[in-house]
Amino acid sequence: MIKLIPLVPLFPLLGFLVNGFFGKKLSKSLSGSIASIAVLASFIISVLAFIELNGSTNKSNVIDVFSWINAGDLKIPFQFLYDNLSSLFLLIITGIGFLIHVYSTGYMHDDEGFSRFFTYLNLFVFFMLLLVLGNNYLITFVGWEGVGLCSYLLIGFWFKNTAYNNAAKKAFIMNRIGDLGFLLGIFLIYITFGSITYTDIFDKAGSVPTSTITAIALLLFVGAMGKSAQLPLYTWLPDAMAGPTPVSALIHAATMVTAGIFMVVRSNIFYSISDVASETVAIVGGITALFAACIGLLQNDIKKILAYSTVSQLGLMFLGLGVGAYSSAVFHVTTHAFFKALLFLGAGSVIHAMGGEQDIRKMGGLKGKIKITFLTMFIATIAISGLPPFSGFFSKDELLAHVYEHSKALWLVGMLTSILTAFYMFRMLYLTFYGKFRGTHEQEHHLHESPPSMTFPLIILAILSALGGLLGLPEFLHLPNWMHHQIGEVIIMKGKSLITLSHEVELILMCLAVAAAAASIFFAYNLYLKNKVLPVANESELKSWQRLIYNKFYVDEIYEALIRKPIDAVSDVLYKYVDVAIIDGVVNGVGSAVKGVGSVVRLAQNGNIGFYIISMIMGIVFIVLFTLLYR
Amino acid sequence: MKGLLIISGLGIVAMLAEIFKFKKALLPIVLLGIVAAYATNFIEWNSPQSIVYFDNMIAFDKLGIAFSGIIIATAFLWFILANDYFEDTNNSVDHFALVLFALVGALMLTAYKNMTTLFLGIEIMSIPMYVLAASKKNNIKSNEAGFKYLIMGSFASGFLLFGIALVYGACGSFDLFMIKSYITINSATLPSFFYVGVLMILIAMCFKVSAAPFHFWAPDVYEGSPTLITALMSTVVKTAAFAAFLRLFMISFSGVSELWTMVLAVVVALSLIVANLSAAMQSNVKRMLAFSSISHAAFMLMVILANVRSNLSVSALIYYSLAYSIGSIAAFGVVYNVALKANEDITSFNGLSKRHPLLAFCMTVSMLSLAGIPVTSGFFAKYFVFTAMIGTHYKWLLIIAVLTSAVGVYYYLKVVIAMYFKGNESDNEKLIVEKSQAIVIVLSTIITLVIGIVPNLVADIFSF
Amino acid sequence: MLSLLLIVVPFLSALLLFVSKSKSTKQISLFSTIITFGIAVAAMFMVKHNPNTNLLQLDLNWIPSLGIHFNIEINMLSSLLVLLTAFLLPLIVLSAFKNEYANEHQFYGLMLMMQSALMGVFMTNDGFLFYVFWELALIPIYFICLLWGGENRAAITFKFFVYTLLGSLFMLVGLIYVYNHTNIDGMKSWNINALYEAGRSLNADQQGVVFWLIFIAFAIKMPIFPFHTWQPNTYVNAPTQGTMLLSGIMLKMGTFALIKWLLPLTPIGLQDCGHTAIILSVIGIVYASCIAIVQKDYKRLIAYSSIAHVGLISAGILTANQQGLQGAIMQMLAHGVNVVALFLIADILLRHTGTRELDKLGGIRNMNGNFAVLFLIVVLGSVALPLTNGFVGEFLLLSGVYKYNAAIAGFAGLSVILGAVYMLRSYQHIMLGERIDNHNTFGALATSDKAVLIIACIAIVAFGIYPAPLNSMAEQGIKELLAIIKPN
């Protein structure tokens, strides 16, 4: 089965081609089925291959596809690497991908761009699979940029809306900033190792100066910052919610945004060697986690809340990566994929029920109307808030334990983040599902549960969110941590990724986390359920600190003022003044100078013989005197 | 030498034509005579050694024969082109005679071996030209052209003679080789007036080839003279002047080259700059071509400059003369035809591509040739100059040449643009060109292209 | 023989068009260009599989006394450029089908003339012949721009012609200088290998001078900042096909000549002066990209983007390492296809809507989805998205530059971002959103336009995914060249 791994990306590619060329002619159900089946086929192969991999002793399989780019000593074959890390990501991508495809057949049913949507979605899956399967940085980069493209296409899916288009463009460009870092990192790797193939270079990393490794790690991390929406390149992700909700679930929660995590785990040796780089990762991750969680507190758009929550959770993962907790981070990626996909899909179901409304201030009391959605989302909310025994609890707890060991301050940041997370998630839950319905009469009349094609994925994901913790049970309780063993295979310097805390401390930390989350939930309960506080409708009624948060710390505005506007202004100046006026001016100036001098010189030809003779004689005298004196 | 005699004879025959009333047959006779002259010239070329005439005052060596060949060939084309010029004037036979005598002077200049024949050649060539320049009797501009040419020409002759006298005073001989050997032997004890003499001669020759700052006559005379006479001036007269220049300074004064090369370099630079800058601003095409001829003169002077230093083959100059002469014949032919119904202003060329596409094409080729763009002969001409110059230490001159060439492209293209781009649609009256003229123009264009594509046809023959 | 055919077939076709004034001008030109393409493909296969056949080269004594030969050869490198020319010409001819030009037999004839000269430039192995073809290529395009260009064309084409010619003259001087130092059995020679040898025998100062003399010509032609100001105006004013010829192929004359006629000629000059030239190129990348961002006219925007692209190509070449040079070749091929497609799109926009102003366009995607997809693929190709043809070249170029100097590569890499900015911005303005004015129809694409775009898109994707056939030739060719540049 492992030999068939190239088929895994091939199926979605075929789906893409079929839908891309013939989509308009196919019926909607056929088009959706083709796309879903393509991903399902990939999923099945992934599962079979996964089983085979776990049964075999060879944990790192390199599969040649074709020879791709050769340039002297730079040889880049099109090659896949199938090992424990990529096999896990394959499962996540194809599994959740399949569910979301199924969900989308329901969600997008009435959209005129139905087949186009699936075309893009399949293409996305293809690129995402390339990203995780590549055996060198360039194939990862191909996938990396490819998913960026699909993200661009899907965010701007409703292309008549200028705001959506702007969001799409912003996502692409922000990502490209990161990509440049990634690309430079690849070059440095190539210069340093003479190769960019994973299986060639990681073993040699130890013999390279640490400063070089640091540079490589930091450059790669810049790429990760873009793709995984970390400070300062995170602003595109909330805007990306312009896309259809399944897209947010698949791309902007479960898979694409975790590519940064994947890449750092893939390159773990660099981060293990370089303390500077790993510190940076941890700090950036921590700050992002807290920062985004703060913004999440006061958002009113159901998808925006989830978006900031995603940024915040990604921050946590990087925090984990920074302290060397690679397997915990991957664990959190996995559980996060479950519950965040579920949350988004649930939100989609809510929006679907509400007829397109996304503002939680206009919702409320939905729990009786859309039961399945409510129940599944409830599970997901608990999971993300870190309450046992749901999946989020295990992954977050393991991660924070690592952080605590590494740095108390960062641990505090992580704790704070999870407290805030619990608060705003429950705020969302309460405002959406509890209380009275606050929407229009028409909407109330329209409220209905989503079709089975949408609820089925919700249920599956709810089960996964609930039970996902089983993948990584705490070791200190002498339970099997499967995830640790799985990912441990690809961690080259294992020392850093082991927890050495005493069991008591871990236990205390765990309880502390649960207590804090519970308290936070209770606070939210008091505020929104008991006291029925509603988010104000008008910004001016907010206190100044609230206004700051409500406006997302004005980051977008700052970027606009500090980067976009100056670039536009500078470009304008360059064009109007430097290019047209100065450079072209000089060129034209030479031309007109020639003409000007010419029109002066020709005046000497004044037609008067006397003058001609005088000039001649002057010429003669000058020549004779000059020559004779000069000699 | 036989060619020279034949053409002198033709001149006398032309004068008799009026008396014996065979005016109509004169042109064929002249053409036949020129062909005969060319043939004898060709035979002399193939004879093993040069023959000396008049006590070594004239000797047709290879160099002389080569230049004579160019001059005779150009004259042949010119006569066909000019046939209606002769028909227009009431005393056409005199003009025939004048042109033929000027030709005699020109041929003499290619082959002189003595200061006397140099002087006589110049004057025999110039005096008929003065008359021809003024030959439109009732045209004030033509009068003025003739007058200016005469005054300045004789003024320059004065300097030439003064220089010759001084050189004679120092060396005691008019013979070019005697002077050369005297200079070589007594290089240390030459009196200072000798140097002044050489400079005077240089200046006079610069005047004849119209190099700045002695070029002032050229634009005015070119503009004022009848167009076909201008064509003659810029081809035959110019080629002859260069032949004379080359011979004099290659043979006699190569021993004191450090005296005059620097001066010549400055003259070349000045000519390039003044000519190209002035030409860029002209709206009269004929006048523009006059300035362009000054710039080409500068290029040819560069060959002389380079030859002294590096002893490169003089075929460069010969090729240049040929390319320039042929290109000019075509260009002036077109200008003449365009100006028949209008004037020589550049606006007269507007829409020529529609009025007479063939003429426009020929003009384009000759403009490109004058601008030095491959694969025209003008390009190779420039190429030879560059090749010759790059071995010398006058590289700064080369840079000036390159820069001013770009300016040159500007004004040559102005004509092309006028022909193809300007002009309104309504004014599409066809231009009628006499067949014989069209043939000459097309022939010149073809020659321009052929020797541009296969330059060795010419260059190899003339490599010494 | 094949190589000669590549020059002669278009030339004779052009003559035929000039003389015949046939009604089926378009068909004849298309036919001729397709035949040429067939020959080029055959030649490429031959280069690959049977390089020693004498069908590929031709060496006639042209001007023996000066050591000038009519020496043309199709080798690894030139076959790629020949292929590009032969591939693009049918597309360019096809793209003109919907435009009604006055005197179209002249128009098509001049295009074929141009093709003939371009083939010569790419194939020749004789320095003199190179110069001749180099100039010859200028004349048809000059007339194409002059006769069928937009408003104000006289002044603009004028500047273009004089400017490029000035550069060429400097190149001529530089080449003659090297030629003067050649010595093959006591004779001077224009043969490329003789020139290489002579160039290398010069001392550092001389090489520096020659380097600049020749580089300026190429810099103007490509164009490299700050010699670029003729380019946007010329591109905008030229008829679409003229612009395509200029940007698609003629620009490659400069870059290709840089590889073939400068690097091996003055290796020391490159070492001493290459750095400055690279910096100029790289400044040009960012500079032109920035300017492209604020352009209102789509054609002008593409023109500036072209300056940015070519800046990177030039920087890559001047690094003189395998990756940079190979990337340059690959990028030339890619850029040729992409920019032709882009200019066709600009032309389609103008024909269908009457404007190219970004602010006046919008919402076309609603009206013609297929066009939107094709357009998008071309845009992606030109922002060098992986798995499009632009990527391989850009990646190799940047890695070459990085090898040379990391900081410069970082700066040059800004084009990755800025390119996305102006390309996506313009795409959005033109295609997305709602239509601003009340034109609500765009209409179907003409078959010829569609054919060109589809072929271009296929090329973009196919050579993005599987560049190996071309890439291996580029690699081989560059290896051979590097062996000359850096013998050890």
Added chain:
Amino acid sequence: MINGISINYYLLLSTVLFIIGAVGVMARRNSIIIFMCVELMLNAVNLLLVSFSTLHNDATGQVFVFFIMAVAAAEVAVGLAILSMIYRNLKTIDTDILSNLKH
């Protein structure tokens, strides 16, 4: 030395004559006077040639003088013809009027 007089004096004299002629050409407006000045220049040369001829004891110099005289006569003939033509057209022979051809 010619008859005890240094050649330099001859040289000086003819130079002065030549310069006078040249300055005359340069300064005068009347065409006839300009012609006369040209003649003066030529005669200065003649004087010089004759003296050098004597100095060198070589007759060719004097032969040359004959050529000059003949040519000068021809030149003047042509010149006067042109002048009379101009006078017919313009009723003046002032050189300042003759400046239609310029720039």
